Amino acid sequence: MKEKVALLRCENYDVRLIENKIREGFDLLGGEGFVKELIPESSKVLLKPNLLSVEEENSPVVTNHAFFEAVVRVLKDYTEDLVFGDSPGFGSSEKAAQKAGLMDVAKRYGVKFDPFVEKVSLELKDAMLVKNWEVAKIAYEADVLISLPKLKTHGMMYFTGAVKNQFGCIPGTQKALWHTRMNNGENFAKMLLDLNKLVGTDFAIMDGIIAMEGNGPKSGTPKKMDSIIMGRSLTGVDSTALRIIGYEDPREVPQYKIAHDNGWGNVLPEDIDVIGEDLQDMKAADFKKIRRTNEIFGNSNGMKLIKNLIAPYPKLTYEKCISCNRCYEVCPEKPKVIEMVEKKGKSVPVFDKSTCIRCFCCQELCPVGALEVGETLLGKIIYK
Ligand code: SF4
Numbered sequence: 001m002k003e004k005v006a007l008l009r010c011e012n013y014d015v016r017l018i019e020n021k022i023r024e025g026f027d028l029l030g031g032e033g034f035v036k037e038l039i040p041e042s043s044k045v046l047l048k049p050n051l052l053s054v055e056e057e058n059s060p061v062v063t064n065h066a067f068f069e070a071v072v073r074v075l076k077d078y079t080e081d082l083v084f085g086d087s088p089g090f091g092s093s094e095k096a097a098q099k100a101g102l103m104d105v106a107k108r109y110g111v112k113f114d115p116f117v118e119k120v121s122l123e124l125k126d127a128m129l130v131k132n133w134e135v136a137k138i139a140y141e142a143d144v145l146i147s148l149p150k151l152k153t154h155g156m157m158y159f160t161g162a163v164k165n166q167f168g169c170i171p172g173t174q175k176a177l178w179h180t181r182m183n184n185g186e187n188f189a190k191m192l193l194d195l196n197k198l199v200g201t202d203f204a205i206m207d208g209i210i211a212m213e214g215n216g217p218k219s220g221t222p223k224k225m226d227s228i229i230m231g232r233s234l235t236g237v238d239s240t241a242l243r244i245i246g247y248e249d250p251r252e253v254p255q256y257k258i259a260h261d262n263g264w265g266n267v268l269p270e271d272i273d274v275i276g277e278d279l280q281d282m283k284a285a286d287f288k289k290i291r292r293t294n295e296i297f298g299n300s301n302g303m304k305l306i307k308n309l310i311a312p313y314p315k316l317t318y319e320k321c322i323s324c325n326r327c328y329e330v331c332p333e334k335p336k337v338i339e340m341v342e343k344k345g346k347s348v349p350v351f352d353k354s355t356c357i358r359c360f361c362c363q364e365l366c367p368v369g370a371l372e373v374g375e376t377l378l379g380k381i382i383y384k
């Protein structure tokens with residue numbers, strides 16, 4: 001059956017404008033009856049924005065505070081029991097929510113905050129890959145989980161949207177361990193799909209008004225996309241986002257090929273009914289996608305030499321590095337792939353490409369964009 005996804009044009013972060021657009025989206029998806037079925041009376045609704053790290057208000061790294069406010073204003077019509085939270089990749093979730101302006105919105109509207117610190121151990125019986133989990137208790141306990149992802153590029157996964165956003169439901173430092181356990185893109189994608197099944201993500205409303213292109217998810221460039229994308233199907237929402245940023249077939253991004261091949265949600269354009277704006281009109285022909293980061297080599301010794309010649313790698317721009325050590329701290333591998341060495345008067349990371357699992361946590365969390373997804377010459381030729 002086709003999944004309905006609402007695509008709305010919204011040209012700025014005016015709260016009332018976004019609110020009206022979200023209401024229009026719900027109307028297109030089925031109106032009052034649809035929302036009441038999604039949010040049964042008195043249910044506890046968890047809003048999961050993207051708070052990747054501690055960022056300034058209006059930063060394209062995180063879900064915008066005005067977008068969050070508009071969502072809250074709409075959902076307040078259906079429940080008083082709203083809570084929001086996330087667990088950033090680095091730094092405190094409370095600080096991230098405060099700095100980005102979401103905490104202020106929450107206080108004004110009586111939305112509770114949960115730092116995703118309290119955990120619960122769970123088993124996912126029909127897992128594709130991962131059976132045993134520890135996730136933020138609130139993510140499991142809330143009656144309804146609404147994901148509020150930001151439309152962005154991503155070093156390891158090419159793209160981060162409605163599926164990837166729930167990775168924040170894994171508390172704090174445990175996220176880094178998952179990069180080590182799921183040390184290639186395919187396993188990581190399966191893990192994300194299992195996680196969404198476990199926490200039961202019910203709906204997604206994507207902030208694609210100002211998206212991020214290039215060196216995402218933290219150090220890319222803001223890109224005006226004027227889009228709000230919403231629907232029950234996480235893969236449907238992401239697939240629509242991928243099409244407007246230039247992927248004709250969303251399966252070009254491996255996690256959606258895996259989702260499609262495993263019957264996990266609708267991915268193909270013909271299986272998604274995009275309603276609202278005409279998708280062709282919303283496309284950005286010049287969107288800078290992230291360079292390929294395929295992990296097709298695994299980690300076997302025999303493949304290491306070939307991998308070093310071909311696979312993308314964390315590439316340092318020496319001039320930008322502020323010697324903060326964060327890349328070293330977040331690298332999940334043991335022993336560390338990164339060594340901090342003195343070069344021309346400052347301490348900078350040096351990478352052991354043969355042991356690097358290409359999780360790009362270092363690139364993701366470098367505070368000044370000194371790391372990007374680099375391509376080898378041979379890799380460029382082969383991928384082209
Ligand atoms: S590369 Fe980035 S994260 Fe690593 S030390 Fe330099 S500034 Fe810090």
Ligand code: SF4
Pocket residue numbers: 314330331332333337338351355356357358359360361362363
């Ligand atoms: S060096 Fe960067 S990409 Fe390589 S394993 Fe460490 S964090 Fe991941």
